[in-house]
Amino acid sequence: MSELLKPFPWFDERFAHLGQLHDQNRLPHALLIHGMPGIGKAAFATAFAQSLLCQSPVQGRACGHCKSCDLNAAGSHPDLFILSPEEEGKQLKVDQVRGLGEFIYSTAQQGGYRAVVVDPADAMNVASANALLKMLEEPGSDTIILLVTSKMGQVLPTIKSRCQHIECHNPSETDAINWLMAAADNIDAEKAKSILHINRGAPKEALSYIEKGLNEHRAQLIRGLADILKQRRTALEVAQSWQKLDLEMLLGWFYSLLSDAARGSVCQSPELLRQDDARNMLNAVAKKTNPVKIFKLADKVHEERRAIMLRQNPNKQLLLENILLEWAALLN
Known part of the structure; x- marks a missing residue:
């Protein structure tokens, strides 16, 4: 991560809901964020984590100007831990998950939340999932673990049962077309619509389709x-x-x-x-x-x-x- 992320506009309602839970002191310590691939779930999870770490949030969003936001924009915030496989498509190793323990049970260096994003959560095998279970059950105060997956069927039931589920839906066709036209070069609405249909309406999948030729x-x-x-x-x-x-x-x-x-x-x-x-x-x-x-x-x-x-x-x-x-x- 090398920038301060913003959730895609089709996640505004979900983002606001989590913000309300936080304001009401009802935010769970573990969220399982799931939905189709290519709709921006990982960016949504990371943007929400960054908003929790922000020292001066504006309407529930990261302000972009405080010290925490500067650290997040540089990809070096000490209280944000991104846990992903060492190679794309590989499994999360049990030693990687165990290494999270020191972070989880330490004191937040910026004095606020500690946030963990596990992406993808379905990359854990039984051993790595078991290593995460205790942290999900007793994560410590002011700690949130956000697990992201496009493959709910591959997430172990023991992990699912310890998280509140946040289902993410595809954007409307209009939102998806507008986003794809803005993100890709020289593409009109009809072409964007056609490529989105090929990629089941998932904007990031459609953009990847274009970029990979x-x-x-x-x-x-x-x-x-x-x-x-x-x-x-x-x-x-x-x-x-x-x-x-x-x-x-x-x-x-x-x-x-x-x-x-x-x-x-x-x-x-x-x-x-x-x-x-x-x-x-x-x-x-x-x-x-x-x-x-x-x-x-x-x-x-x-x-x-x-x-x-x-x-x-x-x-x-x-x-x-x-x-x-x-x-x-x-x-x-």
């Missing part, structure tokens, strides 16, 4: 699915052509496409198809396929993606071949 990866997915339906390539050939693409990303996109097709099939309304880059293909599938078959394949794709998120290591070629063979069978 994922258009070609997405195009490979759409071309492959269309080629299978039009019998230009076999499921095995398409699976082979996808070997270098990120499997979790592919399955997430595929699941979203199937969800669109299922809605269109059930309601017989092409207006419900939200993903413009695949509209014709999805409309054909929706018109010609029993929705039960689409839902069945969507469930399978969802379960395969969930297995990957749980750090299982499937045979990529075999997994793709199986689901693409079922995709080919949708129109048969």
Whole structure:
């Protein structure tokens, strides 16, 4: 962290609620902040922690001018502890969590709160979670632990039960479009809307999509699915052509496409198809396929993606071949 963070505007209500709890001396010592990936939960948690550390808050927000805010802006506040894996995508090690103990039970150097942000909370295994449990139960006075996750199913029940849950929802489409246009270069409202639909309405995911240049990866997915339906390539050939693409990303996109097709099939309304880059293909599938078959394949794709998120290591070629063979069978 190298700046004073502000919560995204779609979190204003949640931020105000936590501020009211603080003003009423009812703020819990542990919060589990959860919601879809890419909507700014970690920034929300860190911004709230910074507001608690601020010496002169303005309407519940960090003032940006006091000594504490200067320290937070420099990323060096001694009473704020950010606990994250040493490498992205890796687990939080038990020694990392144990190292938090000295911070938790020390005196706040600035004389106010001590704040901890654990991001992501689902990166803890049983050993690291157990190391955190005692701190959650007895964190000491004027201490708050904010745990952030996009994968509630992977957070251990013992951790969940010791936190107050703060559910974070996606922003409205208007808010998301406006934010994405301001954050990205040379993008109009229609393009922003299209990219948001690809990324399930999550603004940060959409921005990452733009910055990483994922258009070609997405195009490979759409071309492959269309080629299978039009019998230009076999499921095995398409699976082979996808070997270098990120499997979790592919399955997430595929699941979203199937969800669109299922809605269109059930309601017989092409207006419900939200993903413009695949509209014709999805409309054909929706018109010609029993929705039960689409839902069945969507469930399978969802379960395969969930297995990957749980750090299982499937045979990529075999997994793709199986689901693409079922995709080919949708129109048969």
